[in-house]
Amino acid sequence: MTREYQSEAELEDQLMKRLNALGYQTIQLHDEKAVISHFRDVLNQRNRDRLKGKVLTDTEFIRALNELTGSKTIYQMAQLLRGSDYQPHGKIVITRDDNSELYLEFFDGINFENNTFEIAHQITVNAKYTNRYDVTILINGLPVVQIELKRRGVELPQAFNQIIRYRNESFRQLFRFIQIFVISNGEDTRYFANNDGKLNSNFMFYWTDQKNHWLNEINAFAASFFSRQRLHSLIARYTIFDSDEQRMLIMRPYQVYAVEKIIDRVQNHPGENGYIWHTTGSGKTITAFKASQLIARDTDAKKVIFLIDRSDLDTQTADNFNAYLPQIKTEGRALDRIDSTEMLVEQLQSKSNPLIVTTIQKLNYAIKNNQYKSLLTPYHDAKVVFIEDEAHRSQFGEMRKGINRWFKNAQHIGFTGTPIFAENVGQDGRTTETLYGECLHQYLIKDAIRDRNVLGFSMQYLNTIHGKDVFKDGDEMVSGIDKKEVMEADDRLKMIVQHILLNHGQITHNRHYNAILAVSSTRVALKYYNLFKKLDPEHQLHVTTIFTWKANEKDNEKKQDKKEALTSRHGLESVIKDYNQMFETNFSTEKFKDYFNDVSRRMKQFNYQTPENNIDVLIVVNMFLTGFDSPKLSTLYIDKKLQWHNLIQAFSRTNRIELDSKPFGNILAYRNMKQDTDDAVRLFSAGSSKSLFVPSYDELQKQFDDAVKDLRQISPTPQSVDSLHNLGKEALQKFVLAFREVLRVYNKIRVYDEFDFSKMINFTHQDLESYRSKYADVYQEIIDDPEDPASVLDDVDFEMELIAADTIDVGYIVNLIHAINLKDEDQRGQDTRRIKKMLVNAADPELKLKSDLLQAFLDEIVPKLKPEDNVGNALNQYLIRKREESVKEFSEQVHLPEEVIRKEMDDINFYGENANTKALNEALNANGLKFMEKRTVKNRVKMFVTKALKKFVLS
Template sequence: MYGQESEQQLEEKLMSRFNGLGYRTISLPDETSLLAHFRELLTQQNIENLHHEPLTDGEFKRVLNELVGAKSHYQIARQLRGSDMNPMGKISIQRDNDETVYLTIFDGLDATNNIYEVAHQITVAGTHENRYDVTVLINGLPIVQVELKRRDVDFRQAFNQVIRYKSESMRGLFRFVQLFVISNGGETRYFANGDGDLNANFMFYWTDKENNWLNDLGAFSASFFTKERLHSLIAKYTIFDSAKERMMIMRPYQIYAVEAIMHQALNNPHKNGYIWHTTGSGKTITSFKASQLLARDTDAEKVIFLIDRNDLDVQTSKNFNSYMTTIPGEQALDSTTNTGSLVHQLQSHDNSLIVTTIQKMNNAVNNPHYKSLLTSYHDKRVIFIEDEAHRSQFGEMRKNVNRWFTNAQHFGFTGTPIFSQNIGPDKRTTESLYDEELHRYLIKDAIRDHNVLGFNVEQMGTIKGRDTISDEQVEGIDTQEVLTNDDRLNNIVNHIMLNHDNKTKNRTYNALFAVPNTTIALRYYELFQEKIKAGSSDLKVTTVFTWTANEYSNEQNQGTDNDTSRHGLDKVIDDYNQTYRTNFSTEDFKGYFNDISQRMKSHDSRTRNNNIDILIVVGMFLTGFDSPRLSVLYNDKKLEWHGLIQAYSRTNRVEKDTKSFGSIVNYRNLKAATDAAITLFSAGDESSFYVKKYDELLQEFIGNIKALHKITEQPNDVNDLYNQGNDALKKFVLAFRDVMRTNNQIRVYDEFKWEDVPGFSKQDLESFQGKYQEVYHQINPNKEKNKASILEDIDFQIDLLSTDRIDVQYIVNLIKAINLEDEDSRQADVNKIKQLLDKAATNDLKSKADLIAAFLDEMVPTLKTGDSVGDSLNAYLAKRRDAAVSEFAEDVKLPVDVIEKQIIETQFYGQADVNEMNKNLSTAGYGFKAKINIKKRIKSFIDDTIKRFTVV
């Protein structure tokens, strides 16, 4: 029925659906008509502020400059929404009579105060002329762009089309597009717009409240595009990361969870609730958004976002501040150790939302002095949001807080709730603590939606002759003696060293190694170091643990001497300082911990000297630590229930196409414990937890190779496909892409041998990869052509080649992440960036490499801890840009504001205002011939300036 449905038919049905939802269809054939329509609606909605005097041409130009100008998409998106507490998008301009007037462009509070329209086939001229399928407008601004493909075409081709449109023609008002929707009728996804490259891994499914996919375009649009839902997506359910200057759109289950919390808070204020969202699904973002809306839209005296101090590494703290603030560099998180600062915040009327730790709150309600200051809160309505509720909310501290705040409402977030099966000594479950479950999103849902990866779990026998017996139940012998035997530990180290590069794709990724106690951690560390010093390996291995007594379970404490552990860690840190040119000690344990955390997250395959390949841990990093670069967990400790799922889940964060799953290598027999935990936390459905078994994947790999050979038998035969046209090349691209995808999955299995693959070798794969890259570069969409190629819209998934891109965005991200905490780390980060600048391959990066290097030399040494490196870079580039404009203006004998105005015109409209330029040159006294030469110089300078000084 659907097979023959064309793209045009899909478009017509979608337009009809919009009409049924109350959108008005308007005809906007081109960009000029879009501008005219926006001008009309802007005047109409602000007519009283304008004193019934429509905008003049000059005033409207000022409006456009204020709206877009030289702003990044991040800045435009923030401007559209106003502030978190007052979400009204407004701008101010100066009228021709010097009066300042404020104009509303979007009402984020009341959906009905906005105008919703839809247009299709708007033609925009740019590098190439593009026609956009369907454009959704709010108040005349293009807010959502929908790109369609017919039903028998891979919907991801529309994603590549969006990328092409962004680079070729999405300028001016089209930079207001907040969301993209792509569909082939049967498969539909949505994703946020932004600066820099878009990532196909962050295309989201839309679902109902029970997490059922709404993939069909009709079902999707009937839910997603209602006016109220679209308004909420724009006004409420976006997150701004001020550190990375990016806008993120929330996933449906996150939205439904926030709405469930808001409903409970507004309608059942005396009843608690919890959200069961699996580890890795973005609970922190969900809880942040819930906190913001509770503070804004309820009558609670205070909303307190309560976290466990032990979950706060340096990067997490930065993320908290990035999400909670509107100004880069501003601190929202109360990170001081002084409880008095928390009490001061509670007493203040300036902030209704507070972020603090449960430890500090416990101190406040137990200290007699502070309790007297907090008497007024004893019975006032306070709402607590508690992240990672499975760990921090079951002890005495939570009871103390409850006793003090008698009129409090609690909302908890957990990926692994406490049930009767995994109950602790206090005999309390998550439901008994939080009253009722408000929303759930399980690990099976997250794996299905590609929000997290599945797992490959390997059980390695380590006790000779007893591989079928649980390592925990060896009869007739001292189990601990066997498990800690030097020969066994040495064999495990040898196994890790032999397989690590393969499992981590040549250290593109890194690993945790979980062990039972600090004594074993140090023994493993010493074994690794002995082999590394002997030249057996160049792995970077370290360990981190706390020596505080009684911090871990009985097994973890067995054989542990706290003084010995601390002395051992002193030696580890000395080695660490030599390796990474740092200066830590156990006296500065927090600095050491934070540096490890940063290195584990910013692992970089290009500069291995700065990496940590394997981090040996006892309890730290096994919960709450999120890093897409972590892909392997080696495990030699007993794990069960929520502890097992939490530890496994460190490895399954989505990164790019080369990371197919999280790898778990158990050196203890945890098969039964794993099955039990999966059953419990998947609500009985464990079907999607595991990735394919080796034999199954091997057959898929062989089948994909056979399909490739039907198209081209040998790598050199690819050359003949160019003569057969685009269809032949397309078949090769799709077939070899499948080969690469399965190769990336199967290569990390210990069992894999190329001998198992008939008629195909590693050399064949590499030769085909070379041909694949040639095809990719031959049809590069940025290449000038008279006719667009069908291959431009194919998803090449070039990341499958494991190529590392060093571009402007990559370098800028590294600059923003420079560690200002100590001089050694700062200089190490600077040196790393300079090395990459020397290898600049893209013309864009080459054009600004000297500017960036100058910033690293001149400004970074002057920055202080807490400064925003990103803000400093922007300020430095602005200063250098102003100097360059002034120098050029003086050279061509024109006022600086004339050059600046032409730069703005070019950025907004894609070209300079030639008529205005002629007038300025005539005023400056230039003759006809001289004008021609100067105009060329001005245009060249403008293009170079925009390219050279723009880094977003």
């Protein structure tokens, strides 16, 4: 048994021996030069037949390195490693010294045994700082996996922060080929993909067995994850390239196991169907895409058809597939969007397109239409594999039966997050199992929440109907009460709108996230929309609604006549007119698809820094409650009956992982739906619902009180944090950890209706803001430390996004300044004092830089402004004047003309750091300075200009 006090060195030695037992050879590589030299030897050895006895010369090897790395991004190098989909080999072509072309292969993506697997430890790289890497895995001499270890008992974020620091400081040349990072303290182990830009600790993944049991302990993890065949497959087969985001994705274990089960079913069990039960939000599209890709490439299937049931998802899925699959191109074009049945038939006939994305409606029409039947006859007996998304929804009707009759030898693989069981069966009585047969792999919502692949839920039931015996069970009314009249009463809907207007900011972290309001009908949607207009005439929140009037009204055609249907469309027309005015667009119900796409885009691209472009609350009936994924959606307001799969699907719109400032999905139910919720959760979590919901308010209240108590013991007041700076690293660490815990609990408890700072004991909102500012000061001091900026960052995960959720930034303050009421002296003073108070507690780094300047403007200029003056213009003029004063003062310090400083400022502002410094160089030469003196002054100028551009420019 491993000792609890096992040191990092002992852990490293243990892992090296484990990897040796798995077939990795240990090599001694002391530094970066040795790594490059070793790769050169391996490259020569792998290509000895192509080299024909003439190993690479120095110049040829430099050309090879340039082809491999050069100016490439990590994303581009990762693609180069894997080659194309149909030629999955890493290869480059260089020109030899005799001008002949030479093809060099450096990775075999098909057969893992055609690659060499090696390990090295304590490689030292001297860059900005000297760094030593714990364990490095090399394939064919290329470092592809970096493992960072911490002794048992140490928090994993330390290892994550160390990886980030190494990446920023010393991962260069061949080390930029690293594909996967693994971090472990012996007891807990995670992996994540390398990428360009900032890495997010929320996307560190667990590795599991096929039953979703964690393999956390380093020996269990290594035995499975670092099996040479498994590691090779993760790199060569189970990596996704998202060309839209320019990022590499390493698949999660349940996705890998599901794909392997599907491939096995297609290859070894022809004629047998199956389905994958992976919970909503777990990445089914990626899994389905990878399965489709590998079936098309590696099996004898004539066609792979990804079948979906909604035209909006047709476009979305085709776009996703093209983003994930830049290599699968046929005759120079990517996967086509199928806009018509005719296009579908063309693609079915094409021999060059193995993969098709279409809707069940288009395919059904094609096989029923006489003009296409003869063209599709060859598919009667051909092997066609259907990958069917949202199998809980679309595969139970006549269209599926017709497709089955036409494609006689087809295999159907269904994907669903919410299967149909006996409890939630539809009118036809068929379950997912009767339609598809065996469940090939499952990953339930409780698994996803446990793994933090999706968030849990905060559930609040809010009573909106007061009176004795109004409800009997759940949402059912007692006899004699008109349920529709009560539930749609103006007073009740008004009360709900008022609740949303009053609490939306608190629930969504000061409008950093958006929300959906789900209602029972199009008529109610329009009533809600008009109430928002009436009660929020200044558009404090941007609210709109969307529905398909034909579909929704057809469901109620017995109760609605033609006039009502027209009224519904006319109502939506009025909504879209308001929308056009709000966002400067030009939509109508005639352009409904364009309106839908724009609404979807704004919901997904929600950005709190540009509130004028956002939709805060989207009122829906059925749309957007399934199939819509956005990390920026945090809240679901419910005023309709939801049951079984429809309930889980709707809830799951809110629980996509984002930053730590989004700790869970918020569900606020304005109906008594607890029993329906409990039933659905029980069914789709296989009876275990405890992990789906966050703690109750009372439990969080105790956690918050305990966290505040711990903070007060370390720093009794915000001001006492200052003294911690003199006590050293350990004291600062304790403060950071304590206040971070306060923020974590606060981000959870603040969404509850019961939460009120005025009821808190010994902790006010002002205390929170003051501690928040000190927290930001500690962070800034550490990253500005010229000696050792990593000393505390390696040991403490600051999680700055916890303060960013409530951060008052420059744009917010400037908007408040513009809104100062100059016509009322008392109000002018109140507005000014309010803004100054916010500036004192500024936590946003950019705002802290401008804080003194803005406070001086409030003290010196605002009191002198006349009622008819424009505050914004006055602020701009003040900033220009202060910038000029600053330039004048600095020019005197460095003995340079003011116009030189101004030109340098203009050039850097326009061109960035690569701006032409000719004027500055000429001025420095004219001063007759020596080389080192010129360099010192030049650096001072650059620092001044960079800071001035941040300080004196508001945008």
